[in-house]
Amino acid sequence: MKSKYWALISLFSISIISKAWSQTLPADSGKLILHFKNVVNGQPLRLNDTAVNYHNSHGDKFTINTFKYYISNIVLFDDQGKKITLPPAYFLINAADSTTFDPVLTHVPPGKYSAISLMIGVDSARNFAGAQEGCLDPAQGMFWTWNSGYIFLKLEGISPQSNAKLHRLTFHVGGVKPQNTIRVQTIPLKKELIIGAGQTAKAVIITHIDALFSGKNQVDFSRLSFTMGGPNAVLIADNYATSLFTAWEETQR
Amino acid sequence: MKRRVIFLICLAILGAAGSGFESSLPVYTRQSDTTIFKVPANFPKPVYDFKGNRVSDAGFRLGRMLFYDPLISRDKSISCANCHQSFAAFAQLDHAVSHGVDECLGTRNTPALFNLAWQKEFMWDGGIHHIELSPITAMTNECEMASNLQEIVVRLNASEKYPALFKQVFHRDAINSQSVFRALAQFTSMLVSADSKYDQYIRHENNVVFTTDEQAGYAIFKAKCSACHTEPLFTDRSYRSNGLDKHPDDIGRDSITHQADDIGKFRVPSLRNVEVSGPYMHDGRFNSLKEVLEHYNTGVVSSPNLDPLLKKNGVLGIRLDHTEQLRLLAFLKTLTDTKFINDKRFQDPNKIKSK
Numbered sequence: 001m002k003s004k005y006w007a008l009i010s011l012f013s014i015s016i017i018s019k020a021w022s023q024t025l026p027a028d029s030g031k032l033i034l035h036f037k038n039v040v041n042g043q044p045l046r047l048n049d050t051a052v053n054y055h056n057s058h059g060d061k062f063t064i065n066t067f068k069y070y071i072s073n074i075v076l077f078d079d080q081g082k083k084i085t086l087p088p089a090y091f092l093i094n095a096a097d098s099t100t101f102d103p104v105l106t107h108v109p110p111g112k113y114s115a116i117s118l119m120i121g122v123d124s125a126r127n128f129a130g131a132q133e134g135c136l137d138p139a140q141g142m143f144w145t146w147n148s149g150y151i152f153l154k155l156e157g158i159s160p161q162s163n164a165k166l167h168r169l170t171f172h173v174g175g176v177k178p179q180n181t182i183r184v185q186t187i188p189l190k191k192e193l194i195i196g197a198g199q200t201a202k203a204v205i206i207t208h209i210d211a212l213f214s215g216k217n218q219v220d221f222s223r224l225s226f227t228m229g230g231p232n233a234v235l236i237a238d239n240y241a242t243s244l245f246t247a248w249e250e251t252q253r
Numbered sequence: 254m255k256r257r258v259i260f261l262i263c264l265a266i267l268g269a270a271g272s273g274f275e276s277s278l279p280v281y282t283r284q285s286d287t288t289i290f291k292v293p294a295n296f297p298k299p300v301y302d303f304k305g306n307r308v309s310d311a312g313f314r315l316g317r318m319l320f321y322d323p324l325i326s327r328d329k330s331i332s333c334a335n336c337h338q339s340f341a342a343f344a345q346l347d348h349a350v351s352h353g354v355d356e357c358l359g360t361r362n363t364p365a366l367f368n369l370a371w372q373k374e375f376m377w378d379g380g381i382h383h384i385e386l387s388p389i390t391a392m393t394n395e396c397e398m399a400s401n402l403q404e405i406v407v408r409l410n411a412s413e414k415y416p417a418l419f420k421q422v423f424h425r426d427a428i429n430s431q432s433v434f435r436a437l438a439q440f441t442s443m444l445v446s447a448d449s450k451y452d453q454y455i456r457h458e459n460n461v462v463f464t465t466d467e468q469a470g471y472a473i474f475k476a477k478c479s480a481c482h483t484e485p486l487f488t489d490r491s492y493r494s495n496g497l498d499k500h501p502d503d504i505g506r507d508s509i510t511h512q513a514d515d516i517g518k519f520r521v522p523s524l525r526n527v528e529v530s531g532p533y534m535h536d537g538r539f540n541s542l543k544e545v546l547e548h549y550n551t552g553v554v555s556s557p558n559l560d561p562l563l564k565k566n567g568v569l570g571i572r573l574d575h576t577e578q579l580r581l582l583a584f585l586k587t588l589t590d591t592k593f594i595n596d597k598r599f600q601d602p603n604k605i606k607s608k
Binding site for chain 2: 128129130131132133137138139143145146147148149177178179229230231
């Protein structure tokens with residue numbers, strides 16, 4: 001009788017303990033919502049619009065039908081320059097789906113932050129870990145089927161300068177070995193970002209699509225209109241490595 | 254005292270629940286004796302860690318059902334087993350190159366499937382890095398099953414039998430591509446071939462002895478072939494050129510690495526079950542093992558990437574006289590695992606009622 005009673009009590013206390021555990025993290029940590037804005041030539045990206053007249057730094061005209069990229073391994077730097085690595089999270093930003101523009105980072109320790117760093121792509125540990133789900137589901141169309149691994153960033157469109165069939169532009173950037181296209185960009189925040197316990201802050205990240213085609217290697221669409229990993233994908237990744245993102249205003253909620 | 258014990262037990266239970274499924278220790282065994290993944294005594298540790306995908310009896314059966322189901326292909330005409338036939342150690346008999354939907358002929362010879370849990374890379378060029386993703390090429394290639402993952406998942410979710418079977422194995426309401434890949438891996442990882450005459454000889458089982466020819470062939474093999482076809486898997490899992498072409502049509506490993514010194518290199522295939530898995534080489538150019546041996550003897554052609562082992566001391570290829578060839582053949586046949594080839598567990602469940 002007595003032992004039964006104690007068993008009940010200990011079960012009860014366990015449920016309290018485990019509940020407490022599951023609540024500790026969210027209770028004294030905050031959230032950060034990143035809002036991504038894809039921009040070309042200083043204008044918000046419009047997909048499949050033939051009237052837009054985008055041009056690259058070489059002067060080639062183009063339009064965009066697809067633009068998607070992975071963001072992962074997010075790190076925050078506080079005002080002392082200390083590095084805070086957030087729990088593993090992977091996000092696919094897809095220009096055709098506005099529900100993907102606002103990834104929510106949880107378990108952010110309260111603090112004042114002055115910079116954020118984003119991996120453009122998927123780290124190799126996860127990339128080669130077998131079948132994944134969610135935004136890493138290969139059914140998302142961001143996975144090569146003959147040379148397995150994620151496409152880290154994909155831009156497809158049309159340019160009259162392209163010599164490919166139907167003047168297509170196909171830039172699929174990905175691959176790790178031997179040509180590594182993983183890039184990590186650290187983005188200084190314009191204003192210090194303060195995240196309080198239990199609070200949700202927001203940072204706006206501007207994604208500059210122009211960065212793909214200029215910088216280290218100016219791209220002339222008549223000579224380069226197609227990459228599927230390999231050395232040409234490295235040219236594109238090197239271009240955007242330090243200039244794909246800038247942070248805009250940060251607001252707190 | 255007693256209270257304390259009970260409390261500790263409860264904590265222990267809680268701890269166990271917390272550690273959950275993702276235990277990092279590889280666990281290969283599950284309930285039923287029909288589907289136990291065992292590491293053969295003469296084999297190394299497998300590469301596949303079965304993380305998040307321990308083989309269960311129900312999972313193995315589900316994987317097998319998918320393997321034999323043409324539902325996966327676009328026009329529902331072919332299954333994995335059309336190209337990977339059990340009696341050919343899961344290669345495609347009499348087909349130099351794969352034969353997919355709409356009578357489409359591919360460019361590469363369908364490899365045999367066995368001991369996949371020991372493979373770190375897949376395909377002739379090593380383009381696939383994980384056993385779970387190894388079916389993705391065939392599923393989506395226009396010349397193989399010509400489907401796509403969304404379509405396959407939609408079809409399975411809409412089918413009568415699959416949702417319940419998947420739920421039993423993966424404890425989720427909807428089927429996604431991950432569970433399809435994992436189920437198939439529960440079947441393909443179980444395709445272990447390690448019971449040939451050679452294996453029994455090596456493990457000193459059943460008093461197996463080699464004949465004089467087999468013994469002599471084994472010695473020749475160790476001297477002339479095993480640098481690349483390394484025991485016990487009979488491959489060193491590297492990519493090499495064995496001198497098939499001066500200017501290869503299929504660039505092979507280079508299509509993955511984009512490096513000129515990989516042009517014309519292909520993975521060294523295992524030689525287990527090679528007696529039944531012809532035709533041979535990545536493009537299926539040789540129909541018989543005799544032709545293969547004659548290739549090494551007189552057919553090796555020079556190219557910048559030809560493996561140095563095949564041009565030792567300025568001699569192209571590996572000299573093998575008639576007797577040596579006969580002895581090598583005798584040895585290669587000891588690598589045939591009839592128990593594996595005839596194993597009812599691996600055959601079409603619709604044709605053979607295996608319990």
